[in-house]
Amino acid sequence: MRGKLNLFQAMMLRWRELHPYVAVHMVEVAHALDAAKLKAHLEQRLEAAGLTGLSVDHRRKRFEFLGGPAAVELTILRGGEDPAAVAAQEIERQLNCPFPREGTFTPFRFFAIDGQSTFQLGLAYDHFIAGGDSIVVLLEKLVAGYAQNPAEPAPPWTPRRYPRTYSRLFLRNFGYALRGLKRLRSMAASCRRSCRAPCRTDRAATNAFLSFRVEPAEFAALLGTAKDWGVTLNDLCLAILLQSLARVVPRQPGTARRHEPTYSVRFEATDLWHDGQDSVSVHVDLWDSYLEPA
Numbered sequence: 001m002r003g004k005l006n007l008f009q010a011m012m013l014r015w016r017e018l019h020p021y022v023a024v025h026m027v028e029v030a031h032a033l034d035a036a037k038l039k040a041h042l043e044q045r046l047e048a049a050g051l052t053g054l055s056v057d058h059r060r061k062r063f064e065f066l067g068g069p070a071a072v073e074l075t076i077l078r079g080g081e082d083p084a085a086v087a088a089q090e091i092e093r094q095l096n097c098p099f100p101r102e103g104t105f106t107p108f109r110f111f112a113i114d115g116q117s118t119f120q121l122g123l124a125y126d127h128f129i130a131g132g133d134s135i136v137v138l139l140e141k142l143v144a145g146y147a148q149n150p151a152e153p154a155p156p157w158t159p160r161r162y163p164r165t166y167s168r169l170f171l172r173n174f175g176y177a178l179r180g181l182k183r184l185r186s187m188a189a190s191c192r193r194s195c196r197a198p199c200r201t202d203r204a205a206t207n208a209f210l211s212f213r214v215e216p217a218e219f220a221a222l223l224g225t226a227k228d229w230g231v232t233l234n235d236l237c238l239a240i241l242l243q244s245l246a247r248v249v250p251r252q253p254g255t256a257r258r259h260e261p262t263y264s265v266r267f268e269a270t271d272l273w274h275d276g277q278d279s280v281s282v283h284v285d286l287w288d289s290y291l292e293p294a
Helices: 007-018 035-049 083-095 132-143 167-172 174-182 184-193 216-229 233-246
Strands: 022-029 054-057 062-065 074-078 108-114 119-126 262-268 281-287
Touching (some): 022 132, 035 074, 035 108, 083 108, 083 119, 119 132, 167 174, 174 184, 216 233
Antiparallel strands (some): 022 119, 054 062, 108 119
């Protein structure tokens, strides 16, 4: 098989065996919904991009797009009086619906919420196959040309389906990787001191979905703050989420809150994925008590 899963993708496959590891993105299309036309358009764009017939070798951690017809799964929903509620319900359903584990399949599912003069297009995807920034590009390319005359298809687009893995990243930072290997044993031992957050076990392990709207003025303020602080918008949103959760996470009986320095290491998406966007990054947070001098 031509494609090799990187370290993070291989880990996602293991998570996927425990529970569906699905992500969802949505975009609003400023045209009336024609279900048959949309389905045919999506199939044509996926086939032209070579993103059909995915086959995965779990043992060898390899994959390949074999091509062939795109069997697009498209769910049509009526927005009604509260399209946001309809979207939230469908997103939650998609998050908990697994993709096939074996065989050849298309790692994308679609749903459209009809708003009469416009519609919302949702894309659920098997998360191991791509990062969110790549899916944003994919959605843009899939929607392109939908309103055009079928005799005038959208410009062709062929993504890089088999990008390089982490080898280049490790080689470029070989010194850091070598020092990290020396501390691997102590890091593994420190995991014994970790504790699992208290969770209920008498209900199904499902993913829930919650959303809120950020007004244009608030979004502009977030962008400005991220720029002033020298971080990405994604970094800032994660920090806000952690601050919010810290207020509601229950403390263990008899324990007191302890302030401890934390170091955050950021990897740019362009280093991890060939077609990653500059505004996206992955963070690794390191607690001071778990670190040892090099």
